[in-house]
Amino acid sequence: MIDLSTKYLGLELKNPLVVSASPLTEELDNIRRMEDAGAAAIVMHSLFEEQITLESQWLDRNLSAGTESFGESLTYFPDLTSYNLGPEGYLEHLRKAKAAVSIPIIGSLNGSSVGGWTEYAKKIEQAGADALELNIFYIATDSDMTGEKVEQRYYELAAHVKASVKIPVAVKLGLYFSSMPNLAKRLEAARVDALVLFNRFYQPDFDLDNLEVVPRLILSSPYELLLRLHWVAILYAKIKADLAITGGVHSAMDVLKVMMAGGRAAMMTSALLKNGIGHLKTVRDELLSWMLEHEYESIRQMQGSMSQHAVADPAAFVRANYVKVLSSYAMRGL
Numbered sequence: 001m002i003d004l005s006t007k008y009l010g011l012e013l014k015n016p017l018v019v020s021a022s023p024l025t026e027e028l029d030n031i032r033r034m035e036d037a038g039a040a041a042i043v044m045h046s047l048f049e050e051q052i053t054l055e056s057q058w059l060d061r062n063l064s065a066g067t068e069s070f071g072e073s074l075t076y077f078p079d080l081t082s083y084n085l086g087p088e089g090y091l092e093h094l095r096k097a098k099a100a101v102s103i104p105i106i107g108s109l110n111g112s113s114v115g116g117w118t119e120y121a122k123k124i125e126q127a128g129a130d131a132l133e134l135n136i137f138y139i140a141t142d143s144d145m146t147g148e149k150v151e152q153r154y155y156e157l158a159a160h161v162k163a164s165v166k167i168p169v170a171v172k173l174g175l176y177f178s179s180m181p182n183l184a185k186r187l188e189a190a191r192v193d194a195l196v197l198f199n200r201f202y203q204p205d206f207d208l209d210n211l212e213v214v215p216r217l218i219l220s221s222p223y224e225l226l227l228r229l230h231w232v233a234i235l236y237a238k239i240k241a242d243l244a245i246t247g248g249v250h251s252a253m254d255v256l257k258v259m260m261a262g263g264r265a266a267m268m269t270s271a272l273l274k275n276g277i278g279h280l281k282t283v284r285d286e287l288l289s290w291m292l293e294h295e296y297e298s299i300r301q302m303q304g305s306m307s308q309h310a311v312a313d314p315a316a317f318v319r320a321n322y323v324k325v326l327s328s329y330a331m332r333g334l
Helices: 028-037 049-054 057-064 083-100 117-126 147-164 180-189 222-235 252-261 270-275 279-293 319-328
Strands: 006-008 011-013 017-019 041-043 105-111 131-136 169-173 194-197 205-207 212-214 242-246 265-268
Touching: 006 242, 017 279, 028 041, 028 083, 028 279, 083 105, 083 117, 105 117, 117 131, 117 147, 131 147, 147 169, 147 180, 169 242, 180 222, 194 222, 222 242, 222 252, 252 265, 252 279, 265 270, 270 279
Parallel strands: 017 041, 017 265, 041 105, 105 131, 131 169, 169 194, 194 242, 242 265
Antiparallel strands: 006 011, 205 212
């Protein structure tokens, strides 16, 4: 019998399919359907740093004062006091989710500074979360902010949260770093249990008619998986922390690639938004079929088999691939 199990964040998962943070988890019925369709774990929708900050009545009063004068900056953000039911509502929803299913439930905090994260990390742990994912969304726009300072910010945030809880902690990273291996090593020194690659930075768009900067959401495509495979394959065997991929995972073939690169979990949301929660079952069934056809006995058997550490030509992940790709393109019809 084929064994689909894997271990992520110290949790024994029945397969590598993990639902990443999204509005889909705001409904308990969806969470139950995810488990029934084959999800091995679920990352809850995020509790945002801005929500925690807005709990302060003092800040709320100061934001309200002069709203007419600063409407351009204030109206860009949604009403986060009630978004996702607010911080306390989030914790209650997490408790209900944990009681509704038997698979692991992973809490999610989204922000960029220490602030109230330590307090709410503890509260998420107390609410019953099996693990915690820190979704760090920070873009340096200050010309005096060096890359070293940015990375120190990540390290300090991860270290503070990790020290405040006993449950496993994963850090979800963006891709804009000068040395991803060094940052991964530093976060491992902060004792984080896993790295999730990569956070998708949703770029704002311009409304030319109204001369406004507006948010824009574009779901991921399988093409986005390539960059994530690249870095997981490089980091595999270089750090002890677990590796997971989010962004671009849409099919069983994508999941297989994640495992062979060295991932412990393949996270998906866009594929479920496009195809429905039942798509999880399709992916799981196709995963089993492929493994049976290619005589794989387990997921663990393939993990890391296509990493830089394991392949015959490690240079394929660095400059050699760059040169080969450019030289292989032949211009025709000119």
